[in-house]
Amino acid sequence: FIHKLVLLSVPLSSLLGTFSAVVLDEYAKTEGAWILSLVKREYSVGTVVECAIKCNIETAFTCRSFMYIEKDQECLTIPANGKIESVLRRTSTSLYEKKVYLMECVNGIGMDYRGTKSKTQSGKTCQRWASKQPHKPNMTPSTNPKADLESNFCRNPDGDSQGPWCYTTDPGTRWETCNVQNCSEECMHCSGKNYRGKISTTENGYTCQHWNAQKPHNHGYIPSKYLEENYCRNPDGDPRPWCFTTSPSKRWDFCSIPRCTSEPPRVVEELTCATGDGSAYRGTIGVTASGKACQIWATQMPQQHNRTPDNYPCKGLELNYCRNPDHEKMPWCFTTDPETRWEYCKVPSCGDVPGPDYAAPPPAEEDCYVGNGADYRGMVTETISGKRCQSWSSMIPHSHNKTPQVFPKADLRRNLCRNPDGDRAPWCYTTDPSVRWEICSVDRCPTPPKPTPKPDRHDQPKPEPSQTPSDDNCKVGNGGTYRGPTSMTMLGVTCQRWSAQSPHQHTSFTPESHPDKGMESNNCRNPDNDVNGPWCYTTDRNQKWDYCRIPDCAGLKCGQPVTKPRRCFGRIVGGCVSKPHSWPWQISLRTNTGIHFCGGTLIAPQWVLTAVHCLESSKRPSAYMVVLGTHTDGANEPSKQQRNLEKLILGPGGTDIALLKLESPAIINDYVLPACLPEKDYVVPPGTECYVTGWGETQGTGGEGLLKETGFPVIENKVCNRPAYLNNRVKDHEMCAGNIEGGADSCQGDSGGPLVCHAQNSFVLQGVTSWGLGCANAMKPGVYVRVSKFTDWINSQIKMNSYPSTILP
Incomplete structure (x- = not known):
């Protein structure tokens, strides 16, 4: 009786919630995904859990996945999944795939294996289980209805002790065992890019930090179905899997994982041209784009490195041929020139496709799209809900066929929003594994008003409707x-x-x-x-x-300029002139005589963020002034605002960040607007496109005296600190950004200025321009103070120093 009372005391909503979680936990969910299947069953159900139950009890076929459309309450169960059929885009549809059919390893002898391997251990293609050619099978879908013998996938319907097998398409070999990895086997192929084991201790005995944790080490890697728990993984092309550690004194460490004895996955070699990033290129070009001879991969002279055939056994590192073993933009090699460590190679692209991204001409200035946006060539890389776009040439996290090769005229560069297939608006695949695609955050161009006929003198013209949003229309x-x-x-x-x-x-x-x-x-x-x-x-x-x-x-919000930026991917040194007032938080820090020498960022009406090294000449506020709302170095525009400084506040512990308090607040308008501050300790994911602006040195390349801009990707500190790059010079409170091949960077005169990244329809100040080894040099990206490490300090200083200003005699 007491037991029954305890049971009844549990809220019904809690029981239903637990039941729903258990049912849906069997499935992997992807938003915006659809599988076109000729075989399917349709149901009208009220919830996604009911749809999952329909799939679980389906009798017409083996239900491997279902699709649910919440706004229509429509449920479709299907026998296919993303490993069998192509996954397409579809608005408002959620695809749920049974996890058991996505696994590519076996437990025990593999009688429950439901993966898609269809080749034997010697490489022979499997015969379909329902076929009678070339071998008449004993095991068929009709004789073994529960064994999932619906295709030619390796299975173990008879409990063979050697594991999954299949009949082969070779008339001379009736059947053969398939080489499917055991789920409990802890080994890796090649450099462990596809390792999915559960080792979570490094080779030096450190425990791995969870990928979704930011303590003790902040990082920019986004947790996913791949970067799960605290398992060792290889997301950035290192020689083998690694992880961040739970030791505050050891940021990351390699993991010791043995190599698998089975054959690694085979690469379809490209011998004369390269597709995508050229990782499958196996041709014999052995010189760089500038004509330098490539160094043999197995040697350490003149360049010492770890990109050796032993460390990267599956990357075709033969002789001195150009290759791409580590997720670079295109094939490359170390050079035999002691002064040039490495360079990209000029490998022809397969088919009629655009050239490499860095060689593409600057795009047209576009803030909006016309029609369905098929001709949109702007620079937006974010969806309507703020998700970052996946690169069109990448198949991670979503595989697809919308590639530059398939759509050569659609300008599918990098991860820019585009409309290659005539959808209703520009869109992109997202970097969120659970959301396949979304419409992009791009405005539709306003329709020009139709000319109004001149009213008759006896008519009263109709008043125009107000264009200002009222409280009830926002x-x-x-x-x-x-x-x-x-x-x-x-x-x-x-x-x-x-x-x-x-x-x-x-x-x-x-x-x-x-x-x-x-x-x-x-x-x-x-x-x-x-x-x-x-x-x-x-x-x-x-x-x-x-x-x-x-x-x-x-209304006017931080990080949302009225004039939208060009978002140019050129460079400040030799680069792109900004649209006037498109970066309204950019300030010019000047001597009290009016000479520009550094940049800064408006973060509040009376507060500017800059670099400490910009204040080396004097610690007296009267030595400086701030100019806001200008596009030219001459600062003669009517929009100009000029402020003297009341206080200088240097960053904690000798860090290169400083706060400037203006004597009076700036007037916030279309020309002067603060940038947004980031969340505390937020780390920008690697590859995120960010922007630097300034009036700094252009090294004689033109555009002097005008505000210039450049866009380039963020580089994870772990990568930036490699010996070939900045060799452990970058601290945790700093961040790197730039193009590894050079050509885009901030320079003298840009110091203290903003590095902003676009997120949730706003520009967020993520970095303060600090230091670098030269300007726009290859393999020497710029270094910026990581603002998210100082948000508490910034807020406390503003609060502490926000008393009314007093003018001293």
Whole structure:
């Protein structure tokens, strides 16, 4: 009786939540994904858990995955998954794949193996289990209905002690065992790029730090299905798996993992040209793009290195041929010139595709797209919900066929938002393993107003509607409380009434099901708290629903300039002139005589962040002034604001960061606006595109006297501290950014200025320009003070020094 009372005391909601978690834990979820399968079953269900149950009890076929559309309450169970059929893009669809069918290793003798290996240990292709040619099988789908014999995948239907096997397509060999790795076997192929074991101790005995942890070591690697728990992994092309450690004194260490005795996966070799980053190139070019001879990979003269055939056994490091063993942009080699450690090689691209990214011409200035954005060539690399875009040439985390080779005219460079397939707007695959793709955060270009005929003198012209958002036509956060009158999607389509069932039928979101969500008419609403904001069903029969563009109630916000930046991927040294006032937080730090010598960043109306080394000439505030709101070094624009300094506050512990308090606050307007500060201890993920601006030295390449900009990727400190790069000079409170091949960097006169990165539709100040070895030199990226390490210090100093200013005699 007591036992029953205890059981009944558990809330029903808790039991249902636990049940739902258990059911869905069998599946790997991917948002925005769809598998086109001829064989499928359709159901109308109220929840995703009900759909999972339908898949679990499916009798028409072996259900390996299901797709669920919440806004339609539509459930489709299918026998395929992403390892069998291609995964496509589809709005608002979630793909759930059974994890057991995604595993590529065996437990015991592998009777439960459901992976996709279809070659034997000697490399012979497997015969389909339902086929009778060339061998008449004893094991068939009909005789063994529970053994999953639906294709030609290796299976173990008869409990063979040697593990999974198959009939072969070789008439001379009836059957053969498949070489499937054991799930408990801790070994790696090649450099361990695909290692998925559970070793979590380094070769020196350190325990690994969890990938989703930032203590004791901050890092920029994004946890995923691959970077899970605290297991040793190799995400950056090192010789073998490694991990960050739990010891504060040892940031990271290699793991000791034995090599597998089975054959490594085979590479389809490219002998005359290179696809993507050229990792499969096995040709015989042995000179760099500048004509320098390549050094033999197995030698250590004149360059000492660890890119040896022993460390990288599967990368084709023969003789001195150009290769790409470590995720570089394209094939490269060490050179025989003692003064040039390494260079890229000029390997032809396979097919009619664009050249390498760094050689591409600067894109046109585009802030918006026209039509469906098929011709959009702007620089946005972020989705509508703030996710970073995956590179088009990459297959991680999402494999796809939207590559530069397949769409040579779509300008699929780097991870820029594009529309190669004629979708409704520019989009990209995301770097979030659980979200396959999203529409990008790009505005549609405004339609030019139609000319209004001159009114008759007896007519009173109609007053124009106000273009200023009122309190009832703007949103707070994701717009869950929005009750404004907008009833049109971002693409200009009129919304369907929430109570209507035509042209689109729906039951999930109606005035009856959500009586407190303001759904009485056809106004845009957010009844399901969609992170992307208010939406509606549309009156377009071909587009069931879409998001609405609702302005944010906050008005001018940090990091959101009125004039959108060009976001140029050139360089300050020799580079791109910015659009006037597109970086409105950029200030010019000057002597009291008006001579520019350093940069800085406005972070609050009365506060500027800069570098300590910019203040070496004097520690007196009266020695300096700050100029804001200008585009030219001459600073003669009407938008100019000039402020004297009240206080200099140097960073803690001798670090190269300083706060400047202005004598009076700056006026925030279209020309002067603060940049946003980052979250405490946030580490920018490697590869994130960030931007540096300044009036610094251009080394005679033009554009002097105008604000210039450049964009380049962040480099993880672990990589930046390699001996070939900055050789452990970079500290934890600093960060690296730049192109490894050189050509883009800040320089003298840019010191103290901003390094900003775009996130959640705002520019966030992640770095203060600090130091570097020369300007734009190969393998010597710039070093910046990591602002996220100082957010507590910045906030405390501003709070402590925000008393009313007093003018001393």
